[in-house]
Amino acid sequence: MTDGEELPGPRSVLDVHVPDRDDLLVSFVPEDQPGDGVLVVTVAQDRTGRRIRVPVGEDVELIWSSRRGPRARTARVLEVVTDGEPTWRLEPLGSVRDGQRRGAVRAEVLLPAVLTDGARSVEGTTLDLSETGVRGRWTVTEGWPAVLDALTVTLHLGDDRVVSGPAEVRRGFPVTDGRLEASLVFTDWPERAQDQVRARVFERLRQLARRGDL
Incomplete structure:
Protein backbone atom coordinates (compact mmCIF):
# COMPACT_ATOMS: atom_id res chain seq x y z
CA MET A 1 0.00 0.00 0.00
CA GLY A 99 14.40 7.85 8.49
CA GLN A 100 16.42 11.03 8.51
CA ARG A 101 16.19 13.57 5.73
CA ARG A 102 19.47 14.92 4.38
CA GLY A 103 20.47 18.56 4.70
CA ALA A 104 18.44 21.29 3.05
CA VAL A 105 19.27 22.34 -0.50
CA ARG A 106 19.04 26.01 -1.44
CA ALA A 107 18.45 27.65 -4.81
CA GLU A 108 18.33 31.21 -6.07
CA VAL A 109 14.73 31.76 -7.12
CA LEU A 110 12.45 34.81 -7.39
CA LEU A 111 8.96 34.13 -6.06
CA PRO A 112 6.22 36.30 -4.50
CA ALA A 113 6.38 36.15 -0.71
CA VAL A 114 4.04 37.84 1.77
CA LEU A 115 4.79 38.44 5.46
CA THR A 116 1.88 38.89 7.87
CA ASP A 117 1.39 39.48 11.57
CA GLY A 118 -2.21 40.11 12.52
CA ALA A 119 -3.44 43.06 10.48
CA ARG A 120 0.07 43.93 9.24
CA SER A 121 1.16 42.60 5.86
CA VAL A 122 4.02 43.33 3.47
CA GLU A 123 4.70 41.94 0.01
CA GLY A 124 8.11 41.01 -1.26
CA THR A 125 10.17 38.65 -3.38
CA THR A 126 12.36 35.72 -2.45
CA LEU A 127 16.04 35.77 -3.42
CA ASP A 128 16.88 32.20 -2.42
CA LEU A 129 14.92 29.40 -0.84
CA SER A 130 15.20 26.06 0.95
CA GLU A 131 12.72 23.99 2.95
CA THR A 132 14.22 25.41 6.16
CA GLY A 133 14.15 29.11 5.33
CA VAL A 134 14.12 31.96 2.84
CA ARG A 135 16.05 35.11 2.02
CA GLY A 136 14.17 37.92 0.32
CA ARG A 137 13.33 41.61 0.10
CA TRP A 138 10.23 43.18 1.60
CA THR A 139 8.77 46.66 2.03
CA VAL A 140 9.34 48.01 5.54
CA THR A 141 6.23 49.28 7.37
CA GLU A 142 6.99 51.51 10.39
CA GLY A 143 10.04 49.48 11.38
CA TRP A 144 8.37 46.14 10.77
CA PRO A 145 9.50 43.46 10.13
CA ALA A 146 12.58 43.47 12.37
CA VAL A 147 15.09 40.88 13.50
CA LEU A 148 13.61 38.23 15.86
CA ASP A 149 10.03 39.09 14.84
CA ALA A 150 7.78 36.04 14.65
CA LEU A 151 5.37 36.17 11.73
CA THR A 152 3.71 34.16 8.97
CA VAL A 153 5.29 33.84 5.53
CA THR A 154 3.26 32.85 2.47
CA LEU A 155 5.15 31.62 -0.59
CA HIS A 156 3.67 31.45 -4.09
CA LEU A 157 5.56 28.57 -5.68
CA GLY A 158 3.91 28.80 -9.10
CA ASP A 159 1.17 26.77 -10.84
CA ASP A 160 -1.30 27.71 -8.06
CA ARG A 161 0.96 26.14 -5.41
CA VAL A 162 0.90 28.19 -2.21
CA VAL A 163 2.45 27.28 1.15
CA SER A 164 2.26 29.23 4.37
CA GLY A 165 3.60 28.87 7.87
CA PRO A 166 5.31 30.51 10.85
CA ALA A 167 8.80 31.96 10.57
CA GLU A 168 11.29 34.07 12.49
CA VAL A 169 13.39 36.91 11.11
CA ARG A 170 17.03 36.04 11.82
CA ARG A 171 18.96 38.69 9.89
CA GLY A 172 18.04 41.89 8.11
CA PHE A 173 19.46 45.07 6.65
CA PRO A 174 17.98 47.94 4.62
CA VAL A 175 18.70 48.21 0.89
CA THR A 176 18.79 51.34 -1.23
CA ASP A 177 15.25 51.11 -2.59
CA GLY A 178 13.64 51.45 0.85
CA ARG A 179 13.05 47.76 1.32
CA LEU A 180 14.44 45.31 3.87
CA GLU A 181 16.55 42.35 2.83
CA ALA A 182 16.04 39.65 5.42
CA SER A 183 16.68 35.98 6.14
CA LEU A 184 13.87 34.00 7.78
CA VAL A 185 13.88 30.55 9.34
CA PHE A 186 10.71 28.46 9.05
CA THR A 187 9.44 27.18 12.40
CA ASP A 188 7.24 24.10 12.93
CA TRP A 189 6.31 23.68 9.28
CA PRO A 190 4.47 20.44 8.46
CA GLU A 191 6.40 17.88 6.42
CA ARG A 192 4.00 18.32 3.49
CA ALA A 193 4.76 22.03 3.21
CA GLN A 194 8.50 21.35 3.47
CA ASP A 195 8.21 18.78 0.70
CA GLN A 196 6.47 21.28 -1.57
CA VAL A 197 9.25 23.81 -1.03
CA ARG A 198 11.89 21.10 -1.50
CA ALA A 199 10.31 20.08 -4.81
CA ARG A 200 10.25 23.72 -5.98
CA VAL A 201 13.94 24.13 -5.10
CA PHE A 202 14.91 21.06 -7.12
CA GLU A 203 12.72 22.26 -9.97
CA ARG A 204 14.72 25.50 -10.01
CA LEU A 205 18.04 23.68 -9.82
CA ARG A 206 17.05 21.60 -12.85
CA GLN A 207 16.21 24.80 -14.74
CA LEU A 208 19.60 26.29 -13.89
CA ALA A 209 21.36 23.08 -14.92
CA ARG A 210 19.62 23.05 -18.32
CA ARG A 211 20.80 26.63 -18.89
CA GLY A 212 24.35 25.75 -17.85
CA ASP A 213 24.23 28.08 -14.83
CA LEU A 214 25.23 25.43 -12.29
Missing part, protein backbone atom coordinates in the same frame (compact mmCIF):
# COMPACT_ATOMS: atom_id res chain seq x y z
CA THR A 2 1.06 3.61 -0.48
CA ASP A 3 -0.46 5.38 2.54
CA GLY A 4 2.70 7.28 3.39
CA GLU A 5 3.63 4.99 6.29
CA GLU A 6 4.77 1.71 4.69
CA LEU A 7 5.49 3.25 1.28
CA PRO A 8 5.59 6.80 -0.05
CA GLY A 9 2.29 7.96 -1.48
CA PRO A 10 1.71 9.46 -4.94
CA ARG A 11 3.39 12.87 -5.50
CA SER A 12 5.78 12.29 -2.59
CA VAL A 13 9.25 13.82 -2.76
CA LEU A 14 11.96 11.28 -1.97
CA ASP A 15 15.53 11.49 -0.78
CA VAL A 16 17.42 8.64 -2.43
CA HIS A 17 20.65 7.09 -1.14
CA VAL A 18 22.59 4.91 -3.58
CA PRO A 19 25.77 2.91 -2.98
CA ASP A 20 29.06 4.84 -3.13
CA ARG A 21 27.41 8.28 -3.27
CA ASP A 22 27.13 10.76 -0.41
CA ASP A 23 25.42 13.60 -2.27
CA LEU A 24 21.77 14.51 -2.01
CA LEU A 25 19.59 12.85 -4.66
CA VAL A 26 15.90 13.42 -5.23
CA SER A 27 13.09 11.45 -6.84
CA PHE A 28 9.32 11.79 -7.17
CA VAL A 29 6.47 9.29 -6.96
CA PRO A 30 4.12 9.53 -9.98
CA GLU A 31 0.37 9.52 -9.48
CA ASP A 32 -0.16 6.27 -11.40
CA GLN A 33 1.13 3.16 -9.62
CA PRO A 34 0.86 -0.44 -10.86
CA GLY A 35 -0.67 -1.78 -7.64
CA ASP A 36 1.18 -5.11 -7.91
CA GLY A 37 3.61 -4.60 -5.05
CA VAL A 38 5.98 -2.65 -7.29
CA LEU A 39 6.74 1.00 -6.57
CA VAL A 40 7.38 3.29 -9.54
CA VAL A 41 9.50 6.42 -8.95
CA THR A 42 11.34 8.80 -11.24
CA VAL A 43 15.02 8.05 -11.76
CA ALA A 44 16.88 9.94 -9.03
CA GLN A 45 18.59 13.22 -9.92
CA ASP A 46 21.42 15.11 -8.29
CA ARG A 47 21.22 18.81 -7.45
CA THR A 48 22.23 19.74 -11.02
CA GLY A 49 19.37 17.73 -12.51
CA ARG A 50 21.52 14.87 -13.82
CA ARG A 51 19.91 11.43 -13.78
CA ILE A 52 21.76 8.82 -11.73
CA ARG A 53 22.67 5.44 -13.23
CA VAL A 54 21.82 2.53 -10.94
CA PRO A 55 22.09 -1.03 -12.34
CA VAL A 56 19.13 -3.39 -12.29
CA GLY A 57 19.43 -5.53 -9.16
CA GLU A 58 21.04 -2.75 -7.10
CA ASP A 59 19.47 -1.67 -3.81
CA VAL A 60 18.66 1.96 -2.97
CA GLU A 61 17.33 3.59 0.18
CA LEU A 62 14.23 5.78 -0.02
CA ILE A 63 13.39 8.42 2.59
CA TRP A 64 10.12 10.33 2.60
CA SER A 65 7.82 12.29 4.88
CA SER A 66 4.79 10.79 6.61
CA ARG A 67 2.42 11.74 9.40
CA ARG A 68 4.84 10.06 11.82
CA GLY A 69 7.86 11.92 10.49
CA PRO A 70 10.57 10.78 8.05
CA ARG A 71 10.32 7.13 7.00
CA ALA A 72 12.89 4.97 5.24
CA ARG A 73 12.85 1.72 3.30
CA THR A 74 15.22 -0.23 1.10
CA ALA A 75 14.12 -1.09 -2.43
CA ARG A 76 15.66 -3.04 -5.33
CA VAL A 77 15.75 -1.74 -8.89
CA LEU A 78 13.80 -4.22 -11.02
CA GLU A 79 13.71 -2.23 -14.25
CA VAL A 80 14.69 1.14 -15.70
CA VAL A 81 11.94 2.46 -17.98
CA THR A 82 13.07 5.13 -20.45
CA ASP A 83 9.77 5.86 -22.22
CA GLY A 84 8.76 9.44 -21.38
CA GLU A 85 10.22 10.58 -18.07
CA PRO A 86 12.72 7.91 -16.96
CA THR A 87 11.45 5.84 -14.04
CA TRP A 88 12.58 2.97 -11.85
CA ARG A 89 10.37 0.00 -11.05
CA LEU A 90 11.31 -0.90 -7.49
CA GLU A 91 10.68 -3.91 -5.25
CA PRO A 92 10.31 -2.76 -1.61
CA LEU A 93 12.45 -4.86 0.73
CA GLY A 94 12.33 -5.51 4.45
CA SER A 95 10.31 -3.35 6.79
CA VAL A 96 9.86 0.39 6.99
CA ARG A 97 11.86 2.25 9.64
CA ASP A 98 12.40 5.76 10.93
